[in-house]
Amino acid sequence: MNTEFIILSSVLNILIVLLLSPLFDGFTRKIRALIQSRVGPPLLQSYYDLLKLMGKEDLKSTINPLFRLSPYLSVVSIGMASLLIPITGLVPPLNFWGDIFLFIYIITVVGIAIIITASASENPFAYIGASRKMMLHLSVEPILAIALITGAINAGSFKIGDIVSWYYSNGPNVSMLLSTVCVFLSLQALIGKIPFDISEAEQEIAEGVLIELSGPKYACVKWANMSRQVLFCLVFTQIFIPWPLSENSLINVIIALIKVTAIIFISTLIESLNPRLRIDQALKYNLTLALFSLTSIFLALLGV
Amino acid sequence: MSLLKKLAQQSLKKSVWIFHVNTGACNGCDIELLDILTPYHDIERFGMKAVSSPRHADALVISGPVTRPTVEFVKSVYEATPEPKIVIALGSCATAGGIWFDSYNVVGGVDKVIPVNLYIPGCPPRPEAIIFGIAQALGISKKKIKPLIAEQIGAE
Numbered sequence: 057m058n059t060e061f062i063i064l065s066s067v068l069n070i071l072i073v074l075l076l077s078p079l080f081d082g083f084t085r086k087i088r089a090l091i092q093s094r095v096g097p098p099l100l101q102s103y104y105d106l107l108k109l110m111g112k113e114d115l116k117s118t119i120n121p122l123f124r125l126s127p128y129l130s131v132v133s134i135g136m137a138s139l140l141i142p143i144t145g146l147v148p149p150l151n152f153w154g155d156i157f158l159f160i161y162i163i164t165v166v167g168i169a170i171i172i173t174a175s176a177s178e179n180p181f182a183y184i185g186a187s188r189k190m191m192l193h194l195s196v197e198p199i200l201a202i203a204l205i206t207g208a209i210n211a212g213s214f215k216i217g218d219i220v221s222w223y224y225s226n227g228p229n230v231s232m233l234l235s236t237v238c239v240f241l242s243l244q245a246l247i248g249k250i251p252f253d254i255s256e257a258e259q260e261i262a263e264g265v266l267i268e269l270s271g272p273k274y275a276c277v278k279w280a281n282m283s284r285q286v287l288f289c290l291v292f293t294q295i296f297i298p299w300p301l302s303e304n305s306l307i308n309v310i311i312a313l314i315k316v317t318a319i320i321f322i323s324t325l326i327e328s329l330n331p332r333l334r335i336d337q338a339l340k341y342n343l344t345l346a347l348f349s350l351t352s353i354f355l356a357l358l359g360v
Numbered sequence: 361m362s363l364l365k366k367l368a369q370q371s372l373k374k375s376v377w378i379f380h381v382n383t384g385a386c387n388g389c390d391i392e393l394l395d396i397l398t399p400y401h402d403i404e405r406f407g408m409k410a411v412s413s414p415r416h417a418d419a420l421v422i423s424g425p426v427t428r429p430t431v432e433f434v435k436s437v438y439e440a441t442p443e444p445k446i447v448i449a450l451g452s453c454a455t456a457g458g459i460w461f462d463s464y465n466v467v468g469g470v471d472k473v474i475p476v477n478l479y480i481p482g483c484p485p486r487p488e489a490i491i492f493g494i495a496q497a498l499g500i501s502k503k504k505i506k507p508l509i510a511e512q513i514g515a516e
Contacts, residue, residue, distance in 0.1 A: 095402050096404060097404050097406075098407070101375065104374040105371075107364075107368050107371040108372045108418070111365055111369060112368075113442035113443040115415060262412035262413055263411075267413045267415065268415060269415065270416065270442045271442050
């Protein structure tokens with residue numbers, strides 16, 4: 057673990073998660089347009105949207121300081137979390153004991169920041185959106201946590217790097233396969249796409265949590281949402297499907313990008329072919345999945 | 361800082377988000393506005409989309425004559441939209457009051473209440489006319505009519 061590797065992979069991780077995420081969002085919008093037999097926006101559309109929003113006036117609907125600060129917190133914590141995922145190799149740039157707990161905490165902060173913004177914005181639609189987002193987060197975060205803990209029990213270490221190395225060299229066993237399937241089934245809820253975009257339901261509660269945000273703040277929250285999508289796809293592809301892997305870190309980055317594109321394509325297909333669930337249906341789905349994924353911990357403790 | 365502002369101004373032309381305000385229209389213009397979101401016309405290829413909150417909008421599309429009960433709402437929607445913004449009056453009623461120009465309950469066109477940048481007349485205007493009007497306002501396409509010059513009004 058030399059300094060050069062840490063700097064290179066930190067830069068690459070932040071580049072992929074933060075700077076390439078609008079490109080993936082543009083890809084999503086293009087695919088959705090093609091499914092609906094439209095031409096669709098250009099591939100770089102999301103960059104234009106973000107740049108435009110950065111230059112708009114920042115209207116303040118309230119003087120609450122939480123409303124002013126927490127949109128920026130969401131982007132920053134996404135950037136932090138991106139440093140804990142291995143993209144350039146088997147180990148992430150920040151590799152220390154217990155980083156899976158830090159990862160779960162930081163991932164939760166992203167949602168919490170948006171919930172705080174919505175709760176501080178003094179809009180009834182935002183309150184509904186915030187309460188729905190909180191319920192969704194509370195029900196879906198345990199699935200990812202259980203899956204990571206299953207990996208930790210199997211590898212015998214609380215480092216993400218060790219889990220990935222163990223998984224890469226030992227191959228899948230029953231418990232890891234089970235948790236991989238559970239994470240894949242909860243991926244749509246983790247990235248907040250259509251069957252589970254209940255908190256931002258555009259037609260129903262007018263973008264809910266985002267309704268009072270304007271200008272740079274809205275750009276930050278939108279950017280955080282786009283980056284969250286890439287981040288969770290990376291979590292799935294890099295931690296739960298670490299194959300194939302080469303010696304060269306740049307080739308690893310290209311492999312990761314191809315895998316993420318495939319996962320985003322699948323999730324876009326699910327998004328454009330499905331209706332939105334109600335909050336009680338989504339809670340039922342997530343809690344059933346969480347209970348089901350608990351079995352993977354027992355299987356891991358049994359050693360299979 | 362100025363570079364970011366320049367980039368923001370340039371990308372404003374490529375992504376205009378529309379908020380639709382109905383100030384008492386008969387729904388004719390509203391249905392024509394919904395037509396431009398359909399796959400046939402597909403306004404998203406210009407980066408435009410309809411948003412559900414005026415705080416996200418760049419363009420306010422106002423249809424209908426401004427009736428007395430809605431005057432305050434039109435003003436507050438205008439204030440709730442962040443700068444830079446354009447206001448588009450859609451249809452004959454929004455342009456000048458239409459057939460309700462002297463009705464007791466109608467203030468008049470939208471320009472009596474808030475400043476208007478673009479008028480799209482018609483009862484209702486065709487979806488092509490709406491897209492053409494917005495494209496003109498953004499500078500994507502040029503005006504097709506000649507400017508009013510002396511020979512047109514016969515004054516040599």
